[in-house]
Amino acid sequence: MTETTEEKQSASAWVAESAPPGYWWMVGALVAMASAAMLLHESASWALDLTTWLGSVVNIRAYSCDAHSLGLVFGYAITQVNGSRFRRLMGNGLFWTVFFVVQFANVLAYYALMGAAGLEMPIVFVQFVGGASGAAFFVAVSQIASSVSPRLFVTTVVAVVALTTFVVQGLFSMLEATAPLMASALLHLALVAAAGACFLRGASPQSCFREGYGTDRFVAIRSQEEGRVAPYMRLFLIVGVYAAVFGFLHVIPLALPLGVVARVTSFLVGAVIALALFAVTLRGGRSAEVSVIWNRFYRFVFPIVTVAALLGPLTNSTEFLPALILQACALYYFDALLAMACYVISRAINAAPFQVFARAFLIRSIGFLLGNMVGSFVYEHVTLDTAAFSVIGATVFVLLCLVTFNMNSERYAKTVWGLLPHEDPRGRYERDLDERCDSLAARCALTEREAEVLHLLARGKRPKEISDTLVVSVATVRSHVHAIYTKADVHSAEELQRLINE
Known part of the structure; x- marks a missing residue:
C-alpha cells in the first residue's frame, strides 16, 4: 500500500522537528534531580529496618517511605496554591541558587545521619525534604513541554524514565551492595551538581512561561454538579485508586527476602518492557490523543497490574520476581501515560503544562501515599501467606474494575481534569x-x-x-x-x- 501525499508530508514534518535550544540540558537536569531525590528514598529503604523510638519498636523503613510520599504531596501541592506566584518564582535566579544549596545540604545531612547511631527519625525528615523539592523541580521543568512536538515528548519520557531507572535501580543498587558509604555520598552529590550545571546550561524556565501559557487557566471545582460527583473527584477515583494500588504493592515485597540481583532485575526488566510498550502503543507520538491514551491505559495498565497482584501466591517461593517485574512494568507505563496525558491536555485546552502536570501528579502522589500507609498496616499486622495474597489479588482486581472502564472518551478525560478551554x-x-x-x-x-x-x-x-x-x-x-x-x-x-x- 502506497502512502498518500498527505501522509508523506506528515512524515517529513515529523523528521524536520527538533528540540528547542537548551531543551536537552533541561531534560538532563530533570534526570539528575529526579535521580538524586529518588536515591534518598531508595537508599533509606535499603538501609533502615526496625528501631526503638520513644520506648517502642517501630518499622522506621515504613516511616521513611511515608515521609517521602508525603513530601511529594507537599511539593506538588505548593505549586498549586498560587500559579502566578509560582511562575514568577521559577524565573528568579536567587531562588534556584538557594534551591540547589538546600539540595546539597540535604544530601550531606542524610549521609552524616546514616553514619551515626540512633538518628533514624531525622533521616525521615530528610526524606520529606527530598520528596518535596524533587516534586517542585519536576513541575517547574515540565513547563518545557509547551514548545515540543508529541514525538519529541514521547522520546523525552522514555529517556527520563530509562536514565533515572538505570541510575537509581541499576547503578546505585549495585554500588550500595559493594561500595563504602563515602562512594555513594560522592555519587549522590555529583548528581545534584550535574542537575545544577545542566539547569544553568539549559533554557531558563522563565523563557518557557511564554505568552499564552503563563496565565492561570484552572476553573473553580464545584463540590457537586447536578447531584453527581465533582469532576475532580472522578479524576481522583481513576488516577488516585491506581496509584493507591501501586503504593500498596510497593510495600508488600518488604515481607520477602529480596537480594540485590532480584531487586535490580525486577526494576530494570520492568522498565524496559514498559518503555518499549509505551513507545510502540503510542506510535512514537503519532497517537497523541486523549481518547487513545486512556484507551491504552485500560487495555495495558489494568491487566498488567491485576496479573501482578494475582501472581502473589504463585511467586512467594521465588523471591516474588515475576510479580515484581509486572508491577514495575505497570507502574512505569502508568506514569509515562499520565505524563503524556498531561502533555496532550495542556495543548488541547491551551493551559500551562506546569499546572496540568502538578494537578495530575498531586492526585497520583496522594493515592500512592494512602496505598503505602495501608500496605504498611497490612505488613505489620497480617501474615502474608498464600491465603492473604489471594485476598489481596482479588481485592485489587475488584477495585480496579470499578474505576477502570469509565475512561473511554476524550470528552470524559477533559471533564475529569476539571479544566475548561479558552475557546477560539x-x-x-x-x-x-x-x-x-x-x-x-x-x-x-x-x-x-x-x-x-x-x-x-x-x-x-x-x-x-x-x-x-x-x-x-x-x-x-x-x-x-x-x-x-x-x-x-x-x-x-x-x-x-x-x-x-x-
Missing part, C-alpha cells in the same frame, strides 16, 4: 459539533460506542482512522457505521452529515 472559533465549532452529535445520538438511541464513532465520522474520519483511534478492527467500525445509518435512516456519509448539521 475552531474550539466553538468543535463544541457545537459535539453537541449536535450528542443530540442525534440521543434521538436515535445510539450505543456509547456508536456515539463515539458518530463523533469521529462528523469530523471526516475514515474507517481506518477510526479503527486506529478506538483500537478496534475496521470490520467492527463498519458494523457500527451500518448501525448508525440504520438508526438514523440515512444511506450515505453525505446524508448523515446533513442530518448532523440540522
Whole structure:
C-alpha cells in the first residue's frame, strides 16, 4: 500500500522537528534531580529496618517511605496554591541558587545521619525534604513541554524514565551492595551538581512561561454538579485508586527476602518492557490523543497490574520476581501515560503544562501515599501467606474494575481534569459539533460506542482512522457505521452529515 501525499508530508514534518535550544540540558537536569531525590528514598529503604523510638519498636523503613510520599504531596501541592506566584518564582535566579544549596545540604545531612547511631527519625525528615523539592523541580521543568512536538515528548519520557531507572535501580543498587558509604555520598552529590550545571546550561524556565501559557487557566471545582460527583473527584477515583494500588504493592515485597540481583532485575526488566510498550502503543507520538491514551491505559495498565497482584501466591517461593517485574512494568507505563496525558491536555485546552502536570501528579502522589500507609498496616499486622495474597489479588482486581472502564472518551478525560478551554472559533465549532452529535445520538438511541464513532465520522474520519483511534478492527467500525445509518435512516456519509448539521 502506497502512502498518500498527505501522509508523506506528515512524515517529513515529523523528521524536520527538533528540540528547542537548551531543551536537552533541561531534560538532563530533570534526570539528575529526579535521580538524586529518588536515591534518598531508595537508599533509606535499603538501609533502615526496625528501631526503638520513644520506648517502642517501630518499622522506621515504613516511616521513611511515608515521609517521602508525603513530601511529594507537599511539593506538588505548593505549586498549586498560587500559579502566578509560582511562575514568577521559577524565573528568579536567587531562588534556584538557594534551591540547589538546600539540595546539597540535604544530601550531606542524610549521609552524616546514616553514619551515626540512633538518628533514624531525622533521616525521615530528610526524606520529606527530598520528596518535596524533587516534586517542585519536576513541575517547574515540565513547563518545557509547551514548545515540543508529541514525538519529541514521547522520546523525552522514555529517556527520563530509562536514565533515572538505570541510575537509581541499576547503578546505585549495585554500588550500595559493594561500595563504602563515602562512594555513594560522592555519587549522590555529583548528581545534584550535574542537575545544577545542566539547569544553568539549559533554557531558563522563565523563557518557557511564554505568552499564552503563563496565565492561570484552572476553573473553580464545584463540590457537586447536578447531584453527581465533582469532576475532580472522578479524576481522583481513576488516577488516585491506581496509584493507591501501586503504593500498596510497593510495600508488600518488604515481607520477602529480596537480594540485590532480584531487586535490580525486577526494576530494570520492568522498565524496559514498559518503555518499549509505551513507545510502540503510542506510535512514537503519532497517537497523541486523549481518547487513545486512556484507551491504552485500560487495555495495558489494568491487566498488567491485576496479573501482578494475582501472581502473589504463585511467586512467594521465588523471591516474588515475576510479580515484581509486572508491577514495575505497570507502574512505569502508568506514569509515562499520565505524563503524556498531561502533555496532550495542556495543548488541547491551551493551559500551562506546569499546572496540568502538578494537578495530575498531586492526585497520583496522594493515592500512592494512602496505598503505602495501608500496605504498611497490612505488613505489620497480617501474615502474608498464600491465603492473604489471594485476598489481596482479588481485592485489587475488584477495585480496579470499578474505576477502570469509565475512561473511554476524550470528552470524559477533559471533564475529569476539571479544566475548561479558552475557546477560539475552531474550539466553538468543535463544541457545537459535539453537541449536535450528542443530540442525534440521543434521538436515535445510539450505543456509547456508536456515539463515539458518530463523533469521529462528523469530523471526516475514515474507517481506518477510526479503527486506529478506538483500537478496534475496521470490520467492527463498519458494523457500527451500518448501525448508525440504520438508526438514523440515512444511506450515505453525505446524508448523515446533513442530518448532523440540522
